Amino acid sequence: xxxxxxxxxxxxxxxxxxxxxxxxxxxxxxxxxxxxxxxxxxxxxxxxxxxxxxxxxxxxxxxxxxxxxxxxxxxxxxxxxxxxxxxxxxxxxxxxxxxxxxxxxxxxxxxxxxxxxxxxxxxxxxxxxxxxxxxxxxxxxxxxxxxxxxxxxxxxxxxxxxxxxxxxxxxxxxxxxxxxxxxxxxxxxxxxxxxxxxxxxxxxxxxxxxxxxxxxxxxxxxxxxxxxxxxxxxxxxxxxxxxxxxxxxxxxxxxxxxx
Numbered sequence: 001x002x003x004x005x006x007x008x009x010x011x012x013x014x015x016x017x018x019x020x021x022x023x024x025x026x027x028x029x030x031x032x033x034x035x036x037x038x039x040x041x042x043x044x045x046x047x048x049x050x051x052x053x054x055x056x057x058x059x060x061x062x063x064x065x066x067x068x069x070x071x072x073x074x075x076x077x078x079x080x081x082x083x084x085x086x087x088x089x090x091x092x093x094x095x096x097x098x099x100x101x102x103x104x105x106x107x108x109x110x111x112x113x114x115x116x117x118x119x120x121x122x123x124x125x126x127x128x129x130x131x132x133x134x135x136x137x138x139x140x141x142x143x144x145x146x147x148x149x150x151x152x153x154x155x156x157x158x159x160x161x162x163x164x165x166x167x168x169x170x171x172x173x174x175x176x177x178x179x180x181x182x183x184x185x186x187x188x189x190x191x192x193x194x195x196x197x198x199x200x201x202x203x204x205x206x207x208x209x210x211x212x213x214x215x216x217x218x219x220x221x222x223x224x225x226x227x228x229x230x231x232x233x234x235x236x237x238x239x240x241x242x243x244x245x246x247x248x249x250x251x252x253x254x255x256x257x258x259x
Contacts, residue, residue, distance in 0.1 A: 001050070001051060001052075001083055002045040002046060002047060002049065002050065003045065003046050003049035003050060003051045003080075003085075003091065003193065004044070004045050004046075004051070004094050004095075004098075005043060005044055005045075005046060005088060005090040005091050005094055006033070006043050006090045006093045006094040007041070007042055007044065008090065008094065010042045010043065011089070011090060011093050011128075014093065014097065014127075015128060018120050018124065019116060019120055022116065022119065022120075024112060024129075025041075025111055025117070025119070025123055026105070026112050027084075028096060029099045029196070029251075030101070031096065033097055033098050033162075034098055034142040042199075043094055044092020045080075046103075047077050047084065048106060049079075049080055049081045049082075049212040050079075050080040051078060051079055051080070051095070051099070052078040053078075053099045054165040055074055055078040056074065056075070056078045056095075056099045056100065057099070057225070058074055058086060059074055059075070059100070059102075060103075060106075061069050061102070061103040061104075061105075061106030061107040062106065062107070062202070062242065063107070063137045064153065065168055065169055065170065065171075065212040066149075066165065068145075068167045068168050069161065069167075070164075071103070071163045072146075072148040072149045072152070072158060072164050072168065073149060073161050073164055074145075074198065075142055075145040075146045075149060075154075075231075076145070076146055076148075076152075076153065076160070077149070077160075078113070078152060080147055081108060081146075083150060086143070086146055086147070086150070087136065087179070089128065089129040090141050091097070092128075092129060092142055093128055093129075094129060095142055096127040096128075096140070096141055096142055097127060100141060100142045101141075103141070104127070104141045104142075105124050107141060108122055108126050108141060110122040111123055111126065111230060116200035118198065119229060121199070123138070126139065126141040127140075128140070129143060134139065137178055138175075138178070148164065148167065148168060148174070149164065150165055150175055150180075151165055151167070151184075151185075152164045154187035154190050154191060155187075155190060155191045155194045155195075156187075156191060156199055157191055157194070158194060158195065158197055162197075162198065163194055165201075166194060166197050166198050166201045167194065167197075169201065170211055171241050172219075172222075173211065173221055176221065176225050177190075177193075177225070177241035178224060180225060182228055182229075182232060183225075183228055183229050183232045183237070187238075187239065187241060188238055188240065188245055189228070189232075189235070189237045189238055191242070191245075192242065192245035192248070192249050193224075193225075193228070193249060195226075195246060195249075196249045196250065196253065197210070199223070203248045210258065216221075220253075220256075220257070220258035221258065222255050222259040223257065223258045224249075224252060224256060226256070227252045227256045228249070228252055231248070231252060235248075
């Protein structure tokens, strides 16, 4: 079916009436948003985009890191939208209140809190987009999953699901990459780093050495990312050939003891 975007007036009304709609958020549904009679008044459809709601119904919604990778793959494959369209809050507010409602309840149980203020705060973060770019990539329940899938899709050397498994293996690894946009938004640089990390991930011994933290010591992946960030201020990394980038990442890891 065509992707649906909520109307601005409806979105503002939902935001203003979270407490009033608490029962719908915690155990009910927003059926009026799925009623085709309300096309044009509460939401509109975008002709050049598609959403697979059956695929979205397969979301698991647990905090397990492997399930997070699985869910990111589901959301990215279910939504055929452009990066520009994916930055539109109206898209995510609509999906979160309809196809994504059950997933969000499972993934973020604070929504079910008996403390109304606590529940409202969680709903604002997970159903809407606040705090600008941070809200899109780290807080909105579904937008963040799509953004992870989109970033992982830039790694042409490894399948999407495999890339997501490595990329989302640890919360801090993901955060370090997402928070260094000047370095990792380039597809060639991201792919080179993912190829390097995938080798580490495949071996239990190397995985532990590279990803795990030791008390009082910066983990290996952080040392590598910091070094690449430094090199990115000197060299135009994105312009390098893939094989040269692979060589650079390996050398950078050796320089900081992350090999």
